[in-house]
Amino acid sequence: MNYDVAILGAGAAGMFCAIEAGRRGRRVLLLDHAKSAGDKIRISGGGRCNFTNYNIAPEKFLSNNPRFALSALKRFTQWDFIAMVDAAGIGWHEKTLGQLFCDGSSKEIISMLLDHMARAGVELRLQTQIDQVSRDESGYQILTSAGTIRAASVVVATGGKSIPKMGATGLGYKLAQQFGLSVTETRAGLVPLTFAPHVLDKTAGLSGLSVSAEVSHQKTRFSEGLLFTHRGLSGPSVLQISSYWREGDSICVDLCTGQDIGNLLGDDRHAYGRLSVKNALARHIPEKLAALMVAEAGVAGNLADQSKAALRGLAETVHNWQVTPSGSEGYRTAEVTLGGVDTDGLDARTMESKAVPGLYFVGEVVDVTGWLGGYNFQWAWSSGWAAGQVC
Template sequence: MVRRCDVLVLGAGAAGMMCAIRAGQRGRSVIIVDHAKAPGEKIRISGGGRCNFTNIHATAKNYLSGNPHFAKSALARYTPADFLTLVEKHGIAWHEKTLGQLFCDNSAKDIIAMLLKEMREAGAELLLQTELSGVEKTESGFSVATSSGVIEAQSLVIATGGKSIPKMGATGFAYRVAEQFGLPIIETRPGLVPLTLDPTLLENLSVLSGVAVPAEVSSGKTSFREALLFTHRGLSGPSILQISSYWREGETIRLKLEPDTNILERLKEARKSNGKQSPQTVLGDILPKRLAQYTVEASGITGPLADMADRKLATLVEAIQNWQIKPSGSEGYRTAEVTLGGVDTNCLDSRDMQAKTVPGLYFIGECVDVTGWLGGYNFQWAWASGHAAGETA
């Protein structure tokens, strides 16, 4: 049996559902297909189960792409305020956390329920647990073979995501479709992911596993100031996840722990007021105690502050606030929150996400070479790119 619709959306994640809603609101007949048992699985687990659904500061500068201007059009036409209006229309309680991040007060499931209700009202039909086996171009549009039969549509929207978190069902399907139609792919790699360390360094830092500290983490000219977490596999925490998108293997990252504290001045003051103290005692009031102990022991510096010249104190501070570490790699797609790279933006129209050489074929969300920072930016790209495609598909 062959089914027909105006718009077929492949992937019932954030971008796909938003696209289905907008296309349906325009009076288009829409079918949205996903191989999972439930829609919006990455929404459900996001933000610790409370979904960091957008960021009020989202602009194109918060995204990595081969074309840094590509995201401007979609982000300008569907803004964080637009999505927040939708959230409030459905009575979903929310709150703002640090750095403009907006979260549900209750559960990420509220966002999924909102999107499903909007899809129903727009007349979009959702097919779950439906496998895809092939896409073909036809005279009138596209024909897609699924486990539920063949579906023909005038417009085909690929919203199947990237490779991150394969246990949630992530596949490279979008990239295969792009290549089938001759669209180039920018090299993909894990983004927003913990970094790993070589065994020797990991063993050396094992005493710090579980320690968190405010930090400025830098790679090249890019820096982020957020928490850093030492783990039994390496380094994690928001600052590390952020910098992981900019770091490449073989490069060194710089850690400036407690970046807002003048540690050298604190040590000098302590030397002046009570020179009998050890530097570890003073650092223990600034840093987590295990980290203070590790730093002093690793430096080989012993004795009371009174015996230490400025140069020796400066050496100690350098180890804390200009710590150079070369990660061995990352934890990979298994724990990566996003996929960097993807469908080359040069072959898509930034206004509606349509392939320039294949009319009626759209790519939205994570499968496109647009990757946001941590903190709600990737959801905003999903809403904005999905809405842009839904406007014309």
């Protein structure tokens, strides 16, 4: 069982790397402990796979060195992957904010990748446990549940810790540390945020309510949907900000974007002065949310009874609701893992370890994390492509 390249992990990055290495005539073995390849691809985008984004740019990736990703992203772009999807006859559409989804099923993307792997002569071995990886003068030895495999090069594409029920583990980080590479702090990213009981007591009646909102943390802000849950907040805007939020920090939420509640209520005083302030506010935002905002602002009575200062305070609460999450839902529901193999130890053009020849890291296991909306898949395609040119 001797190979030129052994790739650990049959997810997006591993499959793409296998295709590129196989096309170069390399004898490639792709290993995974799962029953099928591309499981995270299959469940992504509600089963339609948000496979890339029109607006790929380095500032939309989080890393200790955000510019590290630029080399791979420039050399295999979103347009290259779109061309591949088109050539496979897979229909797709833009949903919003440059996010591209399959018209049909995400299984079409997996089938496309499997087809390219087969044509490139890649050997796929599933349900194979990886127990140990070592290196000597002759190359790498991989001890697996199916025996020992030898390879000149090893590509680690094992992903991060997110969604453990899909089989996610920290194997890639352990291998990096074993071979002397640093690993930055890892934590759940693109994940719903949770509230402490005293906050949930106030928001419990809002569970299931969705609004358009702008959510910000320090200088970073996202304007997309927000969803109240029985545990806290979710929705695209919250998932996005979760990658920037840290425990103990508050977030700021504008619950009525594009309108000035202060001006609207000021105008309403003349025609709707006898309405309770809650019902007046409910003309502009959902009633249950209006009740929460009125309680948060500490106002009561009819609209006509409110001073200008009280209405300004209520408007400030709606547009600048400050709340401190108690935590997140963690890796159980996180879409990605923030942090990972430190990019200082990797060559940006090849994804190879600078200190350990023939050892590569691609995809989520690396300290490069994209925004919600196809960015992480593009990093998987691009980083896998980069390693596949040389491994």
